[in-house]
């Protein structure tokens with residue numbers, strides 16, 4: 044069995060790419076931890092040497108030295124924090140594109156599109172650990188045994204007390220982890236549900252108000268929020284309890300250490316300086332443990348994110364590398380194409396075969412739900428048939444590079460959506476430096492140029508959810524986006540659903556121009572106006588091909604009210 048190369052191996056590779064920086068952090072940590080001995084050593088010297096000798100010169104010299112050493116420790120500690128932040132940023136940057144790509148591929152499956160998008164959040168959760176105090180604590184933790192060993196040097200009894208205290212703290216951390224492991228995950232899942240519902244409600248706020256759904260939606264949101272809050276409070280109660288317990292215990296342990304030390308001093312088994320130094324060493328040694336416990340919720344989220352992200356990337360491999368094929372000839376062939384909706388028993392499209400040749404415009408008509416939009420998405424390679432083959436310019440769709448294929452095809456979806464950006468960027472398919480002449484040319488073809496110029500900011504008008512364009516204006520801009528560049532095939536799904544008579548005429552003109560240029564056009568519709576320029580008519584019924592042939596012939600034989608429809612088509616097209 045071959046081991047998967049996607050998923051966890053990708054995470055590990057991104058992690059390893061920052062390894063040399065982590066080695067630098069490790070080296071910095073060596074010095075930071077050695078410099079942490081400055082305090083106890085200074086204490087030892089002051090108590091045992093300065094106070095004993097009553098030498099002010101020694102005190103001043105030691106004090107200056109300590110100042111320099113602490114300054115050095117501060118600089119090194121700051122530097123390793125900066126490096127760790129960059130290791131995290133590097134980890135995220137290496138995976139950002141891949142995760143975004145995987146989310147996009149995953150969203151092509153309709154039932155996943157509506158679900159929560161975890162990938163980027165998981166990645167963010169892992170990165171956050173690098174900027175949290177937990178990460179330096181991990182690099183400090185290996186020094187804990189050294190500090191405890193140093194306490195043994197002062198006196199074995201003190202060392203024994205330190206070990207017992209350390210073991211108790213680690214036990215507390217493990218118990219905390221065990222008690223909160225389910226609560227944290229549950230709280231995160233419920234918070235995600237609440238956030239997703241809030242986003243959805245915000246996007247559809249008009250329908251929420253118009254249909255009096257404010258109360259029901261906010262009650263549903265509050266329920267999710269309530270679950271999230273209850274779990275968070277319960278988890279935070281446990282974590283808070285353990286954090287307080289740890290803190291109080293560590294302070295008590297330091298006092299216990301002092302008490303034991305004082306007793307040993309009274310018995311003449313150690314010096315007063317050693318007693319103070321041992322107490323400080325204990326504080327230093329146990330600080331990383333305390334810090335990790337304090338950051339436990341963050342660490343748990345990062346561990347869960349690592350597991351979820353690895354599994355997600357494993358299940359969503361990147362698109363296979365393809366050759367950049369040259370621009371295809373505008374001929375499309377389908378043979379026996381069958382498509383199932385995920386989990387469906389009956390096919391949405393069954394054994395569909397037809398071809399469209401250069402210079403031809405074909406209309407695909409059928410009742411609502413007959414499978415026209417599914418066919419359009421299949422022709423675009425967005426839905427994969429379970430059987431049959433589909434070729435553009437002689438090559439199967441998956442032989443094309445996905446982005447390149449997109450430039451060869453102009454697509455107008457049934458439900459138009461524009462992106463946050465200027466009209467010109469939207470027409471240029473969100474290219475950051477659009478070619479103005481091609482943008483204007485596409486707008487002209489879609490009869491959108493005058494309309495765009497009439498807007499206060501013209502082509503620079505910002506498009507955003509909810510404004511400032513009407514449905515028809517959006518459709519014309521989306522049509523211009525389909526025309527942008529030099530597509531060889533146009534696939535238009537209900538192109539004049541929001542167009543007025545003038546817009547429909549312009550669309551017919553554009554289709555005529557496309558045919559004249561030897562390109563191919565496919566229009567999914569049930570509006571007669573849209574088939575005026577179509578030479579071919581393909582009728583789909585319940586996902587099956589019912590008829591395919593010259594438009595007028597098919598109209599005569601297949602459509603019940605052929606006469607009326609034909610008259611309407613010919614009258615509207617001015618033929």
Ligand SMILES: Nc1ncnc2c1ncn2[C@@H]1O[C@H](COP(=O)(O)OP(=O)(O)OP(=O)(O)O)[C@@H](O)[C@H]1O
Pocket residue numbers: 153382383384385391409410411412413414415416417418426457
């Ligand atoms: N990704 C998919 N893969 C296969 N089938 C799907 C997919 N998504 C939806 N379907 C199925 O396709 C059926 C037909 O829907 P489709 O939107 O293609 O019809 P349509 O002819 O365009 O209808 P309308 O004219 O109302 O837009 C739906 O009933 C649904 O079960």
